[in-house]
Amino acid sequence: MLDKQVCRNIKMVLLDVDGVMTDGSIFINKDGEFCKSFNVKDGLAIELLRSHNILVGVISGKASAALDTRCKHLGFDEIITGCKNKLPALVDICSKYNISPSQIAFLGDDVLDIPIFEKVGLGIAPVDAHCLAIANSDWVSTLKGGEGMVREFVDLLLINKLDLPLKDIYKPLLDKIRYDDVAIMEQ
Known part of the structure; x- marks a missing residue:
C-alpha cells in the first residue's frame, strides 16, 4: 500500500526504461539497430500524469534511437539516457x-x-525486478516490466495523491481528447 501523505508530496515521476517500460528485451536487426517493445498502456499513464501537472522523466542506463523516439513521442520533461x-x-x-x-x-x-x-520519496519496482531492487523499493507492482506496471502505479499514485475515484482522475485527459475531437470536427 502507498502512503497517502507521501503520494500527495510527489511532483515528478522518473522512470528507468529497460525492465520498467519494456520487458527488458532488446532486439537488434541486421544493421545493428536496437528495437524495443513498449506497452501503450504505460504511454497513456505518462499523458495522465501530465494532465495533472506532474513532471515526467527518464533516467536510463542505456541509450538508443528507439528509446529517444519513444521518449520524444511521449513528451517527457526530462530524457537522460x-x-x-x-x-x-x-x-x-x-x-x-x-x-x-x-x-x-x-x-x-x-x-x-x-x-x-x-533518495527519492517513492521507489517502485515491477514484480519481476531483481530481488535486491524489490527489497529496497517502497512498493512492488503486481505486473512485470513492459506489461503495464507504469500504468498500474500511476493509477494508484493519483488515487492516493488526489483522493478521487479513478473515473475522476481520468476526466482531464478524457476532456482534452473530447475537446481535440470537437476542434477537429469543426474544421
Whole structure:
C-alpha cells in the first residue's frame, strides 16, 4: 500500500526504461539497430500524469534511437539516457525543477536503481525486478516490466495523491481528447 501523505508530496515521476517500460528485451536487426517493445498502456499513464501537472522523466542506463523516439513521442520533461550512475542526474533534475528528491517517485528494476530508491520519496519496482531492487523499493507492482506496471502505479499514485475515484482522475485527459475531437470536427 502507498502512503497517502507521501503520494500527495510527489511532483515528478522518473522512470528507468529497460525492465520498467519494456520487458527488458532488446532486439537488434541486421544493421545493428536496437528495437524495443513498449506497452501503450504505460504511454497513456505518462499523458495522465501530465494532465495533472506532474513532471515526467527518464533516467536510463542505456541509450538508443528507439528509446529517444519513444521518449520524444511521449513528451517527457526530462530524457537522460546512457547514464549508469543515476544519482548526479537526480541531483541535476532536482536543481532544475526546484524540487527535493522526496517529491519524486522513481520506477526501477535493477541494482543500479537502488541508490535512487534510497533518495527519492517513492521507489517502485515491477514484480519481476531483481530481488535486491524489490527489497529496497517502497512498493512492488503486481505486473512485470513492459506489461503495464507504469500504468498500474500511476493509477494508484493519483488515487492516493488526489483522493478521487479513478473515473475522476481520468476526466482531464478524457476532456482534452473530447475537446481535440470537437476542434477537429469543426474544421
